[in-house]
Amino acid sequence: MLLMVILGIETSCDETAAAVVEKENGKLNILSDIVSSQVKLHAEWGGVVPNLAAREHLRNIRPVLDQAVRESGLPLEKIDALAVTQGPGLIPALLVGTSTAKALSYAWRKPLIGIHHIEGHIYANFLNGNDAIAFPALALVVSGGHTQIILMRDHLRYEIVGGTRDDAAGEAFDKVARILGLGYPGGPIVSERADRFANGTPIGERNSQRFTRPMAKSGDFDFSFSGLKTAVLYAVKEKPETVGNEALTDELCYEFQEAVIDSLLGKTLPAAERHGARTVLLAGGVSANPELRRRLEAAVRERLPETAFRSPEIRHAGDNAAMIAAAACYHWERSEPDAFSENWKRIDASADLKL
Ligand code: KG4
Numbered sequence: 001m002l003l004m005v006i007l008g009i010e011t012s013c014d015e016t017a018a019a020v021v022e023k024e025n026g027k028l029n030i031l032s033d034i035v036s037s038q039v040k041l042h043a044e045w046g047g048v049v050p051n052l053a054a055r056e057h058l059r060n061i062r063p064v065l066d067q068a069v070r071e072s073g074l075p076l077e078k079i080d081a082l083a084v085t086q087g088p089g090l091i092p093a094l095l096v097g098t099s100t101a102k103a104l105s106y107a108w109r110k111p112l113i114g115i116h117h118i119e120g121h122i123y124a125n126f127l128n129g130n131d132a133i134a135f136p137a138l139a140l141v142v143s144g145g146h147t148q149i150i151l152m153r154d155h156l157r158y159e160i161v162g163g164t165r166d167d168a169a170g171e172a173f174d175k176v177a178r179i180l181g182l183g184y185p186g187g188p189i190v191s192e193r194a195d196r197f198a199n200g201t202p203i204g205e206r207n208s209q210r211f212t213r214p215m216a217k218s219g220d221f222d223f224s225f226s227g228l229k230t231a232v233l234y235a236v237k238e239k240p241e242t243v244g245n246e247a248l249t250d251e252l253c254y255e256f257q258e259a260v261i262d263s264l265l266g267k268t269l270p271a272a273e274r275h276g277a278r279t280v281l282l283a284g285g286v287s288a289n290p291e292l293r294r295r296l297e298a299a300v301r302e303r304l305p306e307t308a309f310r311s312p313e314i315r316h317a318g319d320n321a322a323m324i325a326a327a328a329c330y331h332w333e334r335s336e337p338d339a340f341s342e343n344w345k346r347i348d349a350s351a352d353l354k355l
């Protein structure tokens with residue numbers, strides 16, 4: 001199809017988002033991209049409170065949608081289809097998005113495409129750029145709820161080749177931030193502190209190997225981050241003065257982040273090699289981590305010189321609706337014309353939707 005325009009909606013966690021994306025001759029263009037974050041609201045509680053999130057989504061969804069459609073500059077008739085995150089995520093939060101999308105799909109008589117949240121994160125890699133990608137591709141997905149290595153032999157075909165056995169990478173960042181009294185969400189703060197330590201400390205004075213790399217010898221592509229988080233907790237118990245001490249906190253953040261990044265790289269590169277990946281993709285909220293981006297890109301270049309590397313723009317690393325619309329474009333162009341027209345009756349929010 002030469003041109004398609006999709007309105008995407010995302011409400012799986014603590015961002016209310018809507019975006020209009022068009023796909024023309026293999027290129028995705030973002031026409032509007034609105035994200036209303038609830039981070040400040042949940043920070044007070046140290047994490048996302050599902051019912052509070054749902055209430056905020058309900059409050060925000062109309063204005064966010066209005067703004068997305070208005071800023072796209074297109075009349076409604078030009079929008080071909082709607083797309084919504086169906087799961088995984090928090091049920092009360094997801095329901096706001098799916099119910100709104102189903103109602104609009106019925107009222108506007110437009111098809112509705114249900115999207116897996118992780119699929120959206122993967123397709124964030126193609127926003128505002130050429131979608132020419134060499135398969136097989138291997139995606140390292142690192143978010144607050146997921147840490148997975150996913151093999152794609154083609155568009156929309158996923159095989160999970162590895163995953164976390166306990167905490168997700170983002171969750172580990174958030175928990176370490178909580179242990180250190182750094183607030184929520186922890187990822188951006190811990191990574192900033194870690195980078196500050198690295199930038200101010202000569203290599204010889206850094207103890208990058210302080211924490212054991214979890215699952216390093218497990219012989220599979222799985223991860224575990226819960227033990228690492230506990231190791232940080234013990235380190236703080238041993239040296240309680242770390243909390244509130246800027247220098248000691250920065251150092252511990254660095255040592256923790258090094259262990260996480262080594263662990264991620266230690267599985268992703270062998271998995272890419274084993275599956276003959278021609279592209280490595282980074283996806284999910286933790287892909288905003290500058291050190292992870294830098295190290296994974298350098299490792300791919302060095303160890304897999306024939307393999308391309310992609311990561312999303314920083315503004316599309318976290319949750320947004322442009323990525324949901326982007327993934328929907330691929331479903332839409334690969335399906336029968338009426339495949340989605342009755343979905344206003346069928347789509348259900350699902351907390352643990354499978355890829
Ligand atoms: O994808 P996302 O926005 O939401 C989920 O689908 O879970 O990911 C959010 C996660 C949070 O755990 C947050 O702390 C983490 O991504 N995160 C980071 C960074 N920015 C966000 N983790 C490490 N370093 C960062 N710079």
Ligand code: ZN
Nearest residue numbers: 143285318319
């Ligand atoms: Zn996400």
